[in-house]
Amino acid sequence: GAVVSQHPSRVICKSGTSVKIECRSLDFQATTMFWYRQFPKQSLMLMATSNEGSKATYEQGVEKDKFLINHASLTLSTLTVTSAHPEDSSFYICSARGQAGYGYTFGSGTRLTVV
């Protein structure tokens, strides 16, 4: 079945630094990737949608200059949290979708802690 690999699983960074999270589709071509953020005991909130080779589309209220998304290939998307602050601490999850069918495959998530 479709597999999405997300790294790192956990990261701790200092306030003001940037962190990059990678999301790779291992056995299919991901024409579209999605990035979600999940705070404790809450649902997944969609941050942005990216199509390969195009600029990401951000949801209302998500700062595109703070959350940089790159989807330069059909198997890799990255989310960079720039100038991270403690309030950016959260669980970030990617999802990938291929050309055929409706399937959405999720990564295992990244726990970001900003200290």
Place this chain on the structure above:
Amino acid sequence: GESVGLHLPTLSVQEGDNSIINCAYSNSASDYFIWYKQESGKGPQFIIDIRSNMDKRQGKRVTVLLNKTVKHLSLQIAATQPGDSAVYFCAEKSGAQKLVFGQGTRLTINP
């Protein structure tokens, strides 16, 4: 954006009983729905899906019911087991691509 102070609804069932988890969705134009299971610290795991041209779909020990009239989705889990303990989310495909998640329900199993 961030929501403050929300707590997940909780459903407690006895091991071996059937569980029914409900979800209200928002967009009457949504044409595809998915139920996910999420264990602590992990990404969502696909359980079952249904398209809007159906009102019922069955899998192994799970059944999804869709009522488009009242925009309601339910997940039934038969003979609930300890391994079913998790948070369950419904999600709707809104527009061409976006998958929007519902609030979620925490299922706990009593021995």
